[in-house]
Amino acid sequence: MNPPLVEVLDLTHTYPDGTEAVRGVSLCIRHGESVAVVGANGAGKSTLLLHLNGSLIPQNGTVRIGDYPLAKATLADIRRTVGMIFQDPDDQLFMPTVAEDVAFGPLNLGLPPDEVERRVTAALHRVGAAHLRDRPPYKLSGGEKRLAAIATVLVMAPDILIMDEPSSSLDPRARRTLIELLAGFHHTTIIATHDLDLVLDLCTRTIVLREGRIMADGPTRDIFADEQLLAVSHLEKPLRLQACPVCGRDAES
Amino acid sequence: MAAVDSAFLDLHRLDHLAGRDSVVHRLDPRVKVLITLTFLICVVSFDKYAIAGMLPFAFFLTLVLGLGGIPAGFVLKKLILVAPLALLVGLFNPVYDQQPLMQLGTLTIAGGWLSLLSLLLRFCLTVGAVLALIATTGFNAVCMALEQLGMPRVFAVQLLLLHRYLFVLVEEGRRMDRARRLRSFQGRGLEMRTLGPLLGSLLLRTLDRAQRIHLAMRCRGFDGTIRTCRPSRLTGRDLLVLALCGGALLVLRAVDGPLLLGRLVTGLIA
Known part of the structure; x- marks a missing residue:
C-alpha cells in the first residue's frame, strides 16, 4: 500500500469567536486517492481543508503532508505540494489577465521566464482555456473563471489538489465540463462539496463530517447506501441513486 | 446607482x-x-x-x-x-x-x-x-510603467488590485442596493440611516474578501512582490x-x- 500522503492526527480548531469548527479529526489519505469531504453547512469542511495547505496552522494535533509536518518553516514546501482551489474564483484570480494570473505562482517560485511561459500554456491547454489567456478575469463567465482558477493551481504541478465546492454556481454544462476535466486528473484529490452526484462521479472514498467530527469514512457507495447516516449528517442520497420521479424505478443502484 | x-x-x-x-x-x-x-x-x-x-x-x-x-x-x-x-x-x-x-x-x-x-x-x-x-x-501597463520608473512597489500593487477588485466591489454594492430597493416601499427603507449599515456590511465583506485573496496569494508563494513576465x-x-x-x-x-x-x-x- 502507498505510504500516507496526507496524515491528520487529532486536529482541533477553535475560531476566535469560540466556534469549535474541527474537534479531533484524524484521517489518512494515500497517494492517488480521490476523497470527498461532505457534511452539513458548518460541519467543518472548509476549516479542515484550510489546514491541509497551511492556510491555518493546527492549534492542537498535527498535520503531515508527504514528508513534512505542517509548521511555519515548511509552509513553502507544503504549498508547492498542495494546490488549493477556492470556492469563489474571484478570490483566486487577482492579476490583470488570465495568463498573468496563471504565471503568478511559477514566477514566485523563481522559475525562468521561458519555463513559466511553457507551463502557463500547458496549464491553460490542460483545462481547455487557452483562448482565455489574454482576457481580464472579471470578464469571464463563472465556468471560465473556475477553469482559469484550476489552471492557476495546476501550473504549480502540485501532488495534491484540494477543492472547496468546485461545482457551486456553475451551470449544468460547465459542471459537466468540470467533472470530465477532474476525472482526467491523476492527482490525489480532496473535494469538499454538497454536490453528491459529483462525488459519485469522482471520488472512491467519502468522509462525512458532522459538527467538527468524522461521522463516517469509507467507500463512497457504502456511505451513500447508509440512509440513516446521511439523514443525521443533513445529506441526501445523490439524485441518481434515488427513485425516478416519473416511473418510480430505482435509477442506478 | x-x-x-x-x-x-x-x-x-x-x-x-x-x-x-x-x-x-x-x-x-x-x-x-x-x-x-x-x-x-x-x-x-x-x-x-x-x-x-x-x-x-x-x-x-x-x-x-x-x-x-x-x-x-x-x-x-x-x-x-x-x-x-x-x-x-x-x-x-x-x-x-x-x-x-x-x-x-x-x-x-x-x-x-x-x-x-x-x-x-x-x-x-x-x-x-x-x-x-x-x-x-x-491601466495595468501604466501601473507597471510607473513602478519601473521608480514608484514604490507597494503603490503599484495597490493600484493593480484596486483596478481588479473595483469591479467586484461595485458588483457587490449593486447587489446589496438592489436587495434593499426590492424591500423598500414608498420611499421607506431608502433613508440615509439604512445606508450606514449597508456600507458597513459592504466594508466587512470587503475585509473578508481581502483576507481570502491574501490567502490565495500566499498559497501561490506571494511574498510582497508581484512579478510579471512581460518582456519590456x-x-x-x-x-x-x-x-x-x-x-x-x-x-x-x-x-x-x-x-x-x-x-x-x-x-x-x-
Whole structure:
C-alpha cells in the first residue's frame, strides 16, 4: 500500500469567536486517492481543508503532508505540494489577465521566464482555456473563471489538489465540463462539496463530517447506501441513486 | 446607482480601447508615461492668463488621440463629466479679478475671465492627456510603467488590485442596493440611516474578501512582490519618440508659438 500522503492526527480548531469548527479529526489519505469531504453547512469542511495547505496552522494535533509536518518553516514546501482551489474564483484570480494570473505562482517560485511561459500554456491547454489567456478575469463567465482558477493551481504541478465546492454556481454544462476535466486528473484529490452526484462521479472514498467530527469514512457507495447516516449528517442520497420521479424505478443502484 | 453604472461601463470601455492596436499603443508604456508627465508639467507651469500659448499643446493632444484611434466623443464626454469641478475652482475669478487685460474692439475683457478660461483649458488638457495615456496603454501597463520608473512597489500593487477588485466591489454594492430597493416601499427603507449599515456590511465583506485573496496569494508563494513576465525592453524607436516628443513639448513651452506666428503674419502683411 502507498505510504500516507496526507496524515491528520487529532486536529482541533477553535475560531476566535469560540466556534469549535474541527474537534479531533484524524484521517489518512494515500497517494492517488480521490476523497470527498461532505457534511452539513458548518460541519467543518472548509476549516479542515484550510489546514491541509497551511492556510491555518493546527492549534492542537498535527498535520503531515508527504514528508513534512505542517509548521511555519515548511509552509513553502507544503504549498508547492498542495494546490488549493477556492470556492469563489474571484478570490483566486487577482492579476490583470488570465495568463498573468496563471504565471503568478511559477514566477514566485523563481522559475525562468521561458519555463513559466511553457507551463502557463500547458496549464491553460490542460483545462481547455487557452483562448482565455489574454482576457481580464472579471470578464469571464463563472465556468471560465473556475477553469482559469484550476489552471492557476495546476501550473504549480502540485501532488495534491484540494477543492472547496468546485461545482457551486456553475451551470449544468460547465459542471459537466468540470467533472470530465477532474476525472482526467491523476492527482490525489480532496473535494469538499454538497454536490453528491459529483462525488459519485469522482471520488472512491467519502468522509462525512458532522459538527467538527468524522461521522463516517469509507467507500463512497457504502456511505451513500447508509440512509440513516446521511439523514443525521443533513445529506441526501445523490439524485441518481434515488427513485425516478416519473416511473418510480430505482435509477442506478 | 445609474451614475455608478455608467462610470463602471466606461471603465470597461477604457480597457477595451487600450486593447486596440495603433502607433501610439505600440509605444513602450514608460515612454508614454514620461511624455504625459512632461506634457502635464508644461501645461501646469503656464502663466495664469495664458491661453494662446497652450493651443499647441491642444494640437499635440488631438494629434495623439487621432493617432491612437481614441474617439473624440469619448474624451469630450469624460471632460464634460468632470468639468463642473474645474468650473467650481475658477467660478469666482471673474468676480475678484476685474483688472482689464484685453481689448477686443469695444469689449474689454477682465483678467478674471481670462484666468477662468485658462483654467478650463488647462483642465481639459491635463485630464485629456491622462485619459489618452490610459486609453492607449491600459491601466495595468501604466501601473507597471510607473513602478519601473521608480514608484514604490507597494503603490503599484495597490493600484493593480484596486483596478481588479473595483469591479467586484461595485458588483457587490449593486447587489446589496438592489436587495434593499426590492424591500423598500414608498420611499421607506431608502433613508440615509439604512445606508450606514449597508456600507458597513459592504466594508466587512470587503475585509473578508481581502483576507481570502491574501490567502490565495500566499498559497501561490506571494511574498510582497508581484512579478510579471512581460518582456519590456525599450527599443531605439521608443527612445527616439521620447526624445522627439519630449523635446517638442519643451520647445513649445519655452517658445510662444502662436505669438511668433502672429508676429510673422502681421510682419508679412506690414
